[in-house]
Amino acid sequence: MFRKLNALLWLRVQVLISNSTLLATLLMPFGITILQNEFLNKNGELNMFLLSTSLTMVLSMGSGYMVSIMMAEDKEKRNLKSLILSGVTATEYTFSMLVLPMLIMLLGMISLPIYLKVDLSGYLFAYVIYLILATISIIFLNLLIGAVSDTQSKAQVYSIFPMLIVSFLPIIALQNDTVQKLLDYSFIGPFVGLLKEGGGELSLGNLGLLLVWVLVLCLASLFVLKNSYKGK
Incomplete structure (x- = not known):
């Protein structure tokens, strides 16, 4: 099992290195944060706000976007079929997708x-x-997007909408109460609220909300991924 996981992780690293667009997207949140801090936060008054927005960008562009693109590339280049023939299970494949993000x-x-x-x-x-x-x-969520995308182009299109929502939802929520309610019940709501309030203890309500999100998205992505395996 560990040999398979090492091989899968090596494949992930090679895809990341060879895909300059994906690598740039991954590094973009850090670059944007540096620029915003240098030009908009000279007095340090926006430190907490910039931390919140930068982390949501890292989530969407860094940890999320790369997953759907990598999986779509595996399908487009028939790497997924080769992995199936070599005995890699859907669970092992999913676990390998978790590590780099x-x-x-x-x-x-x-x-x-x-x-x-x-x-x-x-x-x-x-x-x-x-x-x-x-x-x-x-x-x-992005594993689910990758599972329903046959090509990288489709994965990029399908991933843009959730990427933009996660990246900019906290900013829009500052101006709209309805959007704020959506943010509160999203999987980014608890940590955005934590930083907005400047601290707080671990909330069982927020923990339960996040666990529900993890469970629902995990089951959905594994279901679609296993069907993709059966279809190969």
Whole structure:
């Protein structure tokens, strides 16, 4: 099993290195954060706001978008068929898709607060749990998109809408109460609310909401992925 996972992870790294557009999309949230901080946040008053918006961009562009594109590329280049013939299961394939996006999110959740000088020591546990569960949710969402996309072009089109929603929903919610309610019940709502309030304890309600999102998206993506396996 570990040999298969290592091979799959090596394949993921090679795809990422060879795809300059995907690599640029992955790095874009960090570049945008640096530019915004340098030109719009000279007094440090927007540190918490920039952290919230930058993390949502890392989620959507870094951890999420790459999943659907990689899976679509596997299908388009018939790598998925080769993996099936080599004995790779849907579960092993799904697990391999989780690793790189999670590493990207870990890089963002550690480096961005340090760069923006945001002290999270008072609510670090809630911050980590909310972000990890949100990351898993968006990975499964994009895995679902990749599973229903036959080509990279289709995956890019299908991924744009959720990517834009996750990236800009917190900003739009500042101006609209209805959008704010949608944000509150989304998988990014708990950590956005945590940063907006400047801290807080881990909420069972928020934890339950995130676990429901993870479960629903996990079951949906695995169902579609297993059907894709059967269809090959």
